[in-house]
Amino acid sequence: MSNDANDPHDHDDSHGADAAKGPEGLRKGLTNYGDQGFSLFLRKAFIKGAGYSDDALDRPVIGITNTGSSYNPCHGNMPQLLEAVKRGIMLAGGLPMDFPTISVHESFSAPTSMYLRNLMSMDTEELVRAQPMDAVVLIGGCDKTVPAQLMGAASAGIPAIQLITGSMLTGSHRGERVGACTDCRRYWGKYRAEEIDAQEISDVNNQLVASVGTCSVMGTASTMACVAEALGMTVPGGASPPAVTADRIRIAEQTGAQAVALARQGLTIDRILTPAAFENALRVLLAIGGSTNGIVHLTAIAGRMGIDIDLAGLDRMGRETPVLLDLKPSGQHYMEDFHAAGGMATLLRELKPLLRLEALTVTGRTLGEEIERAGDGFAQDVVRPFDQPIYPQGGLAVLRGNLAPGGAIIKQSAADPRLMEHEGRAVVFENSADLANRIDSDDLDVTADDILVLKNIGPKGAPGMPEAGYIPIPRKLARAGVKDIVRVSDGRMSGTAFGTIVLHVTPEAAVGGPLAHVRNGDRIRLSVKAREIALLVSDEELAKRAAENPVVEPTADRGYRKLFLQTVTQADKGVDFDFLRAAKTTGKAPERD
Structure with a gap:
């Protein structure tokens, strides 16, 4: 390379x-004073003010x-x-x-x-x-x-x-070993479902980070x-x-x-x-x-x-x-x-x-x-033998379809197997504020068979692609004992989280990706086996929706936010700034068939 x-x-x-x-030591990258000898002389003079000897500086x-x-x-x-x-x-x-x-x-x-x-x-x-x-x-x-x-x-x-x-x-709560932050989410879910009270959630808060x-x-x-x-x-x-x-x-x-x-x-x-x-x-x-x-x-x-x-x-x-x-x-x-x-x-x-x-x-x-x-191994039960895995495939799967032409990701090892082949009605939230305002309403029209869709939490939409893809279970369902529901977004999810959650939908809604045009009541099909996430709406209908409601990308007037919005790439390119990527492609990984 x-x-x-x-x-x-x-x-x-x-x-x-x-x-x-x-x-090269202190001679490397000399400050430009027009005289390299003087530049090194001055650099050494200043650092000697901190008590360094010539031997140390060599x-x-x-x-x-x-x-x-x-x-x-x-x-x-x-x-x-x-x-x-x-x-x-x-x-x-x-x-x-x-x-x-x-x-x-x-x-x-x-x-x-x-x-x-x-x-x-x-x-x-x-x-x-x-x-x-x-x-x-x-x-x-x-x-x-x-x-x-x-x-x-x-x-x-x-x-x-x-x-x-x-x-x-790790810490201990009432005799149970706990640690951040999977247990944070598990206990918060219990609190939202009113399975534990304010005193217990306060007590466990003291133990999650030991x-x-x-x-x-x-x-x-x-x-x-x-x-x-x-x-x-x-x-x-x-x-x-x-x-x-x-x-x-x-x-x-x-x-x-x-x-x-x-x-x-x-x-x-x-x-x-x-x-x-x-x-x-x-x-x-x-x-x-x-x-x-x-x-x-x-x-x-x-x-x-x-x-x-x-x-x-x-x-x-x-x-x-x-x-x-x-x-x-x-x-x-x-x-x-x-x-x-x-x-x-x-x-x-x-x-x-x-x-x-x-x-x-x-x-x-x-x-x-x-x-x-490293030598030979020893008996232990944390890393399984190759032929006795805790999950037969890798933890992550890449999904594609008309809802995510550039791809999407699901952490299949932390999902509910019963939901990984699922078709349901879309319950749509336009952004994080819309989610916060309605997710806990008793009037929310939602069932456990529906698919929650959250838009505009991608690289530009949020901005910054926050870990809001772990959409909470609607309170009315949590109270009824629902522990998982299919969720889809253009955002991310903490690695500590779990559930049947489709993330990194690309292109994101904020740049006009198909996700932007999903409406309440649309049917969505998830098939992890087929590596598919599909919106069951015709291309003609999607084009009509896009023409009727064109997406205007977010902008900023100044500062780091302006730089971010103008240059950040989509999830499939790493959410990096486009000008920071190396100009010359030198390879691909994985490169073997």
Whole structure:
């Protein structure tokens, strides 16, 4: 893979070819004063004001993204991680330099963290470019931070390594083990259905998040942790240790040391993020019952490398890649159980016949070599044998039809099997406000056999494609004991959620996709077996509706929102900004038949 494909911006000092010359340290990317000698002299003068010696400044410089924030409890262990990473860098003979970047937390970001993912990726990319570093350690955990960092690092092109902050511990409520956030949704559903009272929902609120760290189930954060290791972007075992454990701190130290090795070897990120690596990541995404968000994020990261994610190929892979990881919401366990069961090494050992073992990792060894180095497995019940899966196909399925010409996604491993072949009447909500105003009304005309349709929560419609696709069960149905209903939208859903929910309908309603023209009473057919989501309305009638009610795309007058609305792509392109994708296509994943 060529560096020009990796780097559409064509900067001078961030290419893999430059890194291959060996560490440049403080001499890299000198500020332009018209005199390079003076530029280096001035840089060293200022940094010496912080007490650095010439000996320290003559070492490989390793940047560390500091994403600590009081608004981000998922990154609450950042001080300990920074200390351990710095220790590893110094033990390996490097000079650690941490720097702050945007920190995005899922539940503290309005209107949605996805709206800020691309901004964080740009922040990461440009600070990596602007500041002298021979390699960078990317510390992230909460949902959008890991993809944002990998996107930014992919564009910057220097040696990079990912450090995951780690999952939280589980809590206990009235003798039941609970953890964010599948259990959050389960208990909130009970509260909405009036099965538990205000006191109990308050009590469980104190127990769902037992420590700092990311969600303890297979939500987007855990998904991206596993995906990052599958991509070869973490040290072996980097995905699973919980945030507050000694194992996580030791991984951080190893990560710092490996960053120095990357700098000395000139092992740039384009040699890691190859089509083979993305194929491995997709296999793992399917086998862990991973978040539907993983598709969007992997597509965006691959796009920064000029690689297309082939949804049809992904669906073929899904038919032969079973769900092996028994973790909520597809199974019963939590991330700390996965770690105790051997973590990713245990999973990769089972998936080995399906993996591209030649893919290079940040250790300088191939994925196949790392699986061999991990040794034999041991008895455990969290990762199932390949021939005894918890679900016979991959967790995700790609749907198409006249309602979603560009595709849609369903997490079949977390859906009700009885509803995956279903035809029903559409109950339509035009946007999130309409949903909020009517979903709990006793006058809502809805039955358990209907299909809830929510429009205008896609990339441009919301904007930012929020996780509003987990449409709540109408209160009148929840009270009657209904636990699931087919739901369709152009938005996303948290990886911690569950239900028969069709997401990422492309094109979205806000740009005139067929979803925009669905009306109350229309019939919709869902067939996961046939990979179909169909609106049972003629093409002529849809064209008539479009002519009568033309869609006007949302706009903004200024600022980041204007940039977002003008340049954001659809879900099948990763919801990235169009100008950030690599200009030259270099491959496709999955690329094998």
